[in-house]
Amino acid sequence: MTTTRAFPSIQNHLPIVGDMNLKTPLAYKATRFMAGAFNVTQMALAEAYINGLEIPDDILRSLFNASMPVLFKHCPSLLAPYEWVLQESDRLAESSRELMKIQYDLPQAMLNQMLGDWKVIYPKYSTGFWENGAVDLEESQMHMLDQVIERLEIVDGDNILDFGCGWGCVANYIMSKFPNVRFTGLNLSHQQCEYMRHKMQDPESYLSSGRFTLHEGDLNEAQFDEKFDKILSIGVFCHVGNLTNAFQKLSSFLKHDGKTFIHIFTARIPNNMSSGFTHKYIFPHGRYWNYDAIPNHNRDLKTINRWYMNGKNYHKTFAAWLQRFDDSQEMVKSLDYGMDYAKFRRIWRFYLMYLGTAIGSCDGEYNGNGQYLMVHA
Numbered sequence: 001m002t003t004t005r006a007f008p009s010i011q012n013h014l015p016i017v018g019d020m021n022l023k024t025p026l027a028y029k030a031t032r033f034m035a036g037a038f039n040v041t042q043m044a045l046a047e048a049y050i051n052g053l054e055i056p057d058d059i060l061r062s063l064f065n066a067s068m069p070v071l072f073k074h075c076p077s078l079l080a081p082y083e084w085v086l087q088e089s090d091r092l093a094e095s096s097r098e099l100m101k102i103q104y105d106l107p108q109a110m111l112n113q114m115l116g117d118w119k120v121i122y123p124k125y126s127t128g129f130w131e132n133g134a135v136d137l138e139e140s141q142m143h144m145l146d147q148v149i150e151r152l153e154i155v156d157g158d159n160i161l162d163f164g165c166g167w168g169c170v171a172n173y174i175m176s177k178f179p180n181v182r183f184t185g186l187n188l189s190h191q192q193c194e195y196m197r198h199k200m201q202d203p204e205s206y207l208s209s210g211r212f213t214l215h216e217g218d219l220n221e222a223q224f225d226e227k228f229d230k231i232l233s234i235g236v237f238c239h240v241g242n243l244t245n246a247f248q249k250l251s252s253f254l255k256h257d258g259k260t261f262i263h264i265f266t267a268r269i270p271n272n273m274s275s276g277f278t279h280k281y282i283f284p285h286g287r288y289w290n291y292d293a294i295p296n297h298n299r300d301l302k303t304i305n306r307w308y309m310n311g312k313n314y315h316k317t318f319a320a321w322l323q324r325f326d327d328s329q330e331m332v333k334s335l336d337y338g339m340d341y342a343k344f345r346r347i348w349r350f351y352l353m354y355l356g357t358a359i360g361s362c363d364g365e366y367n368g369n370g371q372y373l374m375v376h377a
């Protein structure tokens with residue numbers, strides 16, 4: 001018997017290794033138990049760090065670097081700490097209000113400082129693209145958006161919906177390139193909407209051109225009177241728990257010959273993943289869809305092209321954010337985070353190092369960004 005033939009049967013029976021979808025019912029249950037135990041251990045480490053345990057950055061990174069390749073390659077099911085990570089949720093997006101409170105409505109002076117705030121590139125909370133030789137974070141974000149323009153085939157005159165529009169960076173940049181493109185942005189974060197409302201009054205901003213419409217509201221309740229030529233959603237679907245509902249909604253907003261572009265944090269493993277730490281402290285009910293999840297949901301929208309963006313790009317982006325976060329301590333330490341600043345700082349340093357290292361491990365080939373071009377099914 002060859003090793004390739006033997007491996008699937010090991011996957012069937014051993015709780016730790018292999019693809020959870022192939023397991024016998026007993027092995028599946030045992031796998032869920034092991035994933036829970038692994039999560040408890042990870043949380044103990046994270047919370048020890050948050051509560052003041054001194055671990056030098058290099059050691060923490062080495063720990064992540066050593067464990068991640070083993071997990072991605074051999075034990076991906078341990079990366080799904082809760083059963084809900086594996087199934088579609090009832091609502092399109094769960095825990096939206098809590099997510100705004102602990103993440104997106106945090107003091108904007110801190111987030112803007114960390115993400116960067118320039119003339120055309122506003123704070124952008126998604127990966128930059130570094131492979132074309134970008135020299136800094138701002139340029140990497142421009143290169144990333146140039147790629148979106150090309151892949152979504154944006155042309156002048158398009159009417160575009162940005163589903164989860166952040167600070168309006170994508171709209172501002174694309175409108176700076178196309179004088180007749182119109183944008184509608186949807187976002188639940190009141191603080192981010194305040195930033196955009198301010199820019200809509202600023203004559204130097206393309207958001208003030210009369211071509212940008214802002215909707216402050218929840219993805220779950222989104223409704224529009226018009227249909228769009230193009231829809232894009234960048235870094236938002238980690239908050240979407242139900243792809244079926246999401247694509248049904250998006251297809252109802254899209255013109256019959258329209259195109260949709262979804263950019264997600266993804267892993268090339270058989271199951272979706274999450275982490276107890278990010279669920280509790282950073283992105284409640286945040287999940288990272290496996291690379292095939294989107295093309296596997298082709299009921300209302302179907303994927304006609306997809307691209308995998310190597311995780312080294314996000315790794316470099318996280319490193320830039322961490323550097324900017326560290327550099328701004330004097331300025332941001334007096335802001336109100338709803339908790340002791342020292343604890344807040346530790347939570348965020350752990351987050352930036354943990355995700356930043358995970359996404360760069362295995363040469364960025366397992367964990368990166370997925371991009372999908374979709375049309376009506």
Ligand SMILES: C[S@@+](CC[C@H](N)C(=O)[O-])C[C@H]1O[C@@H](n2cnc3c(N)ncnc32)[C@H](O)[C@@H]1O
Nearest residue numbers: 096124125126164166187188189218219234235
């Ligand atoms: C990671 S950020 C990405 C923002 C932007 N697309 C970018 O690339 O900079 C995710 C965005 O989705 C928004 N968002 C998350 N859940 C939402 C919900 N339920 N309804 C509306 N917006 C939501 C957040 O407020 C945030 O602006």
